[in-house]
Amino acid sequence: MALELVDYEQKTREAVMAFWGNREKAKQKALEAGGDHKGERAGVTAGNNMDGFLALIIDLVKANGLPHASIHQQRKLLTLPGFFRPTKLWDLLVVDQEKKQLVAAIELKSQVGPSFGNNFNNRTEEAIGTAHCLWTAYREGAFGKHPRPFIGWMMLVEDAPESSRPVRDKSPHFPVFPEFEGASYQKRYDILCQRLVQEQLYTTATIIAAPRTSVDSGDYSELSEMTSLQTFVTSFAGHIAAHAARQ
Template identity: 75%
Template sequence: MALDLVNYEKKAREAVKVFWGNRNAAKLKQVESGKPDQGERAGVTSGKNMDGFLALIIDIIKANGLADAEVHQKRAVLTLPGYFRPTKLWDLLVISKGELIAAIELKSQVGPSFGNNFNNRTEEAIGTAHDLWTAYREEAFGKQPRPFVGWLMMVEDAPGSRKPVRDASPHFPVFEEFKGASYLKRYDLLCQRLVQEQLYTTAAVITAERSAAESGKFSELSSMTGLRTFVATLAGHVAAEAARLG
């Protein structure tokens, strides 16, 4: 059966428009209320910035054989048991016939503080995956095939995310590929290695300028971490699980 990628590029452009549009709307609302958040926080507190990408992922799931699966988006039903902590809150969970089919994280970052946020996102992504797979090994979800575990990141395309970055490591050298790498390049390397080390089934990073609120234009950094790889891998996993579960 051919996979249905649901015209993902068009829907991704719409998701980019939603991302920047919701951030701008949140900022305007804060200003109108007379209690504006400082810096970029005003664009984050709405909690709706990645809704367009959520919609795309749900379309992929429903179009590839699991139209009747439980697709959870509400906070009250997004927790999974952990191993190093009691529970972890995810952004999207897919459950079918009592089995965990997919767990997905959607993250974003805009300037100007790319450095601190990159480190926080990296530590969070690694820790989250390690916790889930250890819980899976200990049969926290029962005996079942490995679920799809995905990580999708949207990063602002800006001078601060593209410029070379220096690192200080006085005792031992950093890996060569990180030397002078921009934060966008570092996110690309992070996503590649999250998959290579089997922490995530697939991990993607896309980037867009603020002006994309009008056009929806976005860019990918490599084929391995591109959006097509993410949606195709998810569609394949969903189709396989749909066939297995009947």
């Protein structure tokens, strides 16, 4: 089965440029409207920062055998039932309406400086909790008796000195795992993504790092083969193609 990867590297570069460009536009708009303290926050909360990555995922769905699948991006159609809470809002859902089957659910996240520490912990807890809640709901029949959906987690982190330099931890009673000792926040995200997959919380989890200067070039870097964008894209395309073949 030949997979169509829709020139994902070029589209990722375009998505990275759009990420930084949209963020800067939101920041400038807020500065003009309300002062310096609002600009950076507006850039972070701009709702369309990750739209380029959403477009890439949609292209993969259509190119690998599901051109007419129900691909949901509107907020009112992005909730799924949970087990520990009533519902969870996702960033993109792919649903087979004919079979009433959840095909894929995707979370897209980003983090820019300078507060990498607190945000990393929050992102970690959120990612683990979200997946555990969904799979427990799946086990209890919330999505019907169907094959496991693709559950994806993608993170873009700012490539900056604060995210790439070694970080020290304090654990007075028991030592931290050695792989975390002196690991930068980028490396910690890489470890997180690897373990999210190893523990079968996500089908695939990926992290890419991009500096703010990528607004003009789209340059980005990957941290490991297991968490690379290629791994995410090929795994997702394979899942879509397999679902299409079952039809």
